[in-house]
Amino acid sequence: MQIERVDFVSLPTRDMERAKQFYGQVLGLPSHSYSPYDFETSNVTLELWEPEAQGEPFEPSTNGVALRVPDVEAAVEELRQAGAEIMGVRDSGVCHMGFVKDPDGNVLILHRRYAPFE
Amino acid sequence: MIDVERADFVSVPVRDLERAAEFYGETLGLQPSRGASERWREFETGNVSLALIPIEMLGRDEFTPNIAPIAIRVPDVAEARVKLEAAGVEFPMETIDSGVCHIAPFYDPDGNALQLHRRYAPFSDGSLPNAD
Numbered sequence: 001m002q003i004e005r006v007d008f009v010s011l012p013t014r015d016m017e018r019a020k021q022f023y024g025q026v027l028g029l030p031s032h033s034y035s036p037y038d039f040e041t042s043n044v045t046l047e048l049w050e051p052e053a054q055g056e057p058f059e060p061s062t063n064g065v066a067l068r069v070p071d072v073e074a075a076v077e078e079l080r081q082a083g084a085e086i087m088g089v090r091d092s093g094v095c096h097m098g099f100v101k102d103p104d105g106n107v108l109i110l111h112r113r114y115a116p117f118e
Numbered sequence: 119m120i121d122v123e124r125a126d127f128v129s130v131p132v133r134d135l136e137r138a139a140e141f142y143g144e145t146l147g148l149q150p151s152r153g154a155s156e157r158w159r160e161f162e163t164g165n166v167s168l169a170l171i172p173i174e175m176l177g178r179d180e181f182t183p184n185i186a187p188i189a190i191r192v193p194d195v196a197e198a199r200v201k202l203e204a205a206g207v208e209f210p211m212e213t214i215d216s217g218v219c220h221i222a223p224f225y226d227p228d229g230n231a232l233q234l235h236r237r238y239a240p241f242s243d244g245s246l247p248n249a250d
Contacts, residue, residue: 028119
């Protein structure tokens with residue numbers, strides 16, 4: 001069994017335009033003209049998906065994609081200003097994590113490890 | 119806008135950490151991340167890691183699996199499916215040919231949605247898939 005990589009992580013939405021605005025404008029992730037529902041981090045694609053359009057139930061993702069940011073506190077504040085729901089901020093002992101929700105309730109983690117690896 | 123540098127990991131909610139670690143480590147054959155420990159089970163896929171988050175760490179009483187799939191790129195979807203089926207993994211439907219890629223949806227032992235994925239068609243700008 002050979003796994004080469006993760007091609008994309010799906011994020012369900014009930015409002016594609018609102019979600020595109022959030023991932024493209026608020027988070028500032030680029031997308032491709034040929035694939036407007038895909039937003040790129042530098043290493044993996046986040047793909048917006050409308051389950052109800054395919055007759056499947058909508059359920060927000062608990063996947064908690066951890067996005068590396070230079071400063072978790074500053075990023076949390078910026079998302080708060082943009083109207084995002086902030087669930088909390090935690091210091092795990094090795095990293096800072098800011099738990100936020102996108103407009104559909106999908107969990108995102110603003111993340112920065114500060115401790116060296118063992 | 120915030121400055122997102124990359125995705126560090128994708129969380130996978132689980133009820134039984136050891137069972138999930140065996141699935142991702144042995145059945146799927148993923149290697150542990152350098153930051154992994156007994157408590158923090160994290161596996162590498164090649165570009166982004168998957169972190170198994172036990173329900174007690176989620177701070178929730180009720181477990182909800184993730185139904186939005188993580189698409190795992192394999193060289194050959196049919197071949198990978200046969201191997202996983204031989205390992206006891208059930209696939210709920212026939213493999214889908216979307217016209218640009220092959221997709222075989224399946225679930226981990228906690229019901230989190232995964233799919234074997236391989237795009238075979240070039241993108242509309244002419245760029246080839248699977249080149250990264």
